[in-house]
Amino acid sequence: MTMPTLEDAQALDRADPLAAFRQRFSLPENVIYLDGNSLGPLPVETPRRVAEAVAKEWGDGLVTSWNDAGWVDAPHRIGDKIARVIGARPGEVVVTDSTSVNLYKLIMAAAPLSPGRTEILTERGNFPSDLYVAEGAARTLGLELRVVDRDDLVGAMSSATALVMLTQVDYRSGYRHDIAAMNRIAAGHDVRIVWDLSHSIGTVPLDLGRDGVELAIGCGYKHLNGGPGAPAFLYVAKALQDKITSPISGWFGHASPFVFDARYQPAPGISRFLAGTPPILSMVALEAGVDLMLEVDQNALFAKSAQLFDLFALLVAARCPELRPVSPDDPATRGGHISFAHDHAYEIIQALIARGVIGDFRTPDVARFGITPLYTRFEDIWRAVDILDDIMARKIWQEPQYAVRRVVT
Structure with a gap:
């Protein structure tokens, strides 16, 4: 199977009917936010x-x-x-x-x-x-x-x-x-x-x-x-x-x-x-x-969520096979996040956060990623897995600072 490229992901973003909603949020530069299932980002209108x-x-x-x-x-x-x-x-x-x-x-x-x-x-x-x-x-x-x-x-x-x-x-x-x-x-x-x-x-x-x-x-x-x-x-x-x-x-x-x-x-x-x-x-x-x-059609929202999930799962399976999927494959039996198990999931998430990809960790061994369709792009998913691949390939997660447990995980 041919793996999706960055250009493929960008093409999906151009065709995305929900793409305009991303501009309705105040998202920091150089951050890929995949933790809206813990805390949603700031809507532009709220301040x-x-x-x-x-x-x-x-x-x-x-x-x-x-x-x-x-x-x-x-x-x-x-x-x-x-x-x-x-x-x-x-x-x-x-x-x-x-x-x-x-x-x-x-x-x-x-x-x-x-x-x-x-x-x-x-x-x-x-x-x-x-x-x-x-x-x-x-x-x-x-x-x-x-x-x-x-x-x-x-x-x-x-x-x-x-x-x-x-x-x-x-x-x-x-x-x-x-x-x-x-x-x-x-x-x-x-x-x-x-x-x-x-x-x-x-x-x-x-x-x-x-x-x-x-x-x-x-x-x-x-x-x-x-x-x-x-x-x-x-x-x-x-x-x-x-x-x-x-x-x-x-x-x-x-x-x-x-x-x-x-x-x-x-x-x-x-x-x-x-x-x-x-x-x-x-x-x-x-x-x-x-x-x-x-303002959002909930069915369109979930349809995009399923696409984002499938892209994430496909890329991780090909590039980071040491991460074990724990989320259901069938869209009818899952919600809006994707999770993987690894004995060092905490350290992996901390290394990702240091590189500007914010996911979260859930005990005992789960790396969890929110793929909220209103502001998450297909390009974000591709780039996030690319960074994850680098962290795993070079074992960056083994650096000692990433093992330090913080109060909020």
């Missing part, structure tokens, strides 16, 4: 919008901006925009808190809907923070957290299962669950699934209404490009909203927060899952990223 919120809305408007600038509506306004990205209806998504806090809310709210059951079920490879949250929630509810291998999930669902908690796209390998199929299986056991969509939104087409999703959370700072620590989102299907109540009875989740009633009365609908005062400057930054995502 202007945040500066306006600081100087005009906060500086001039002061407290009146809660009404006049729409601050008080931000969790719902941005939530409704995210709903359009994930195939939800208006009033089913709210932006609030972090993914961990939102996951806790949904587990604590939904598990009691199945009284008499004894366990929360999840898979062993789930994102560790999700496992920590689920363990704490299960302990509080007097339930067992049952953790099984992915292949055993279906067989593990039973009349003892109160709730299943899953991440659609695996944070290490990129493996993607079939949401619709898993929901059908769970429904056969009268079980609900809480889905973590943090590595899904902005990478794979989603249609939560069509696929029978009742409960989900997701991240704002990865593919939504909302900035470091951006607020997360929480989804509850309309039919379920007034049957459950958030375990965190905050004032923004009150039916009449500005009446200042001493007794808590949950707000109707999705509003009851709000808690404290929204972090407006973070909300403003997130909204700029979400607005950008709304």
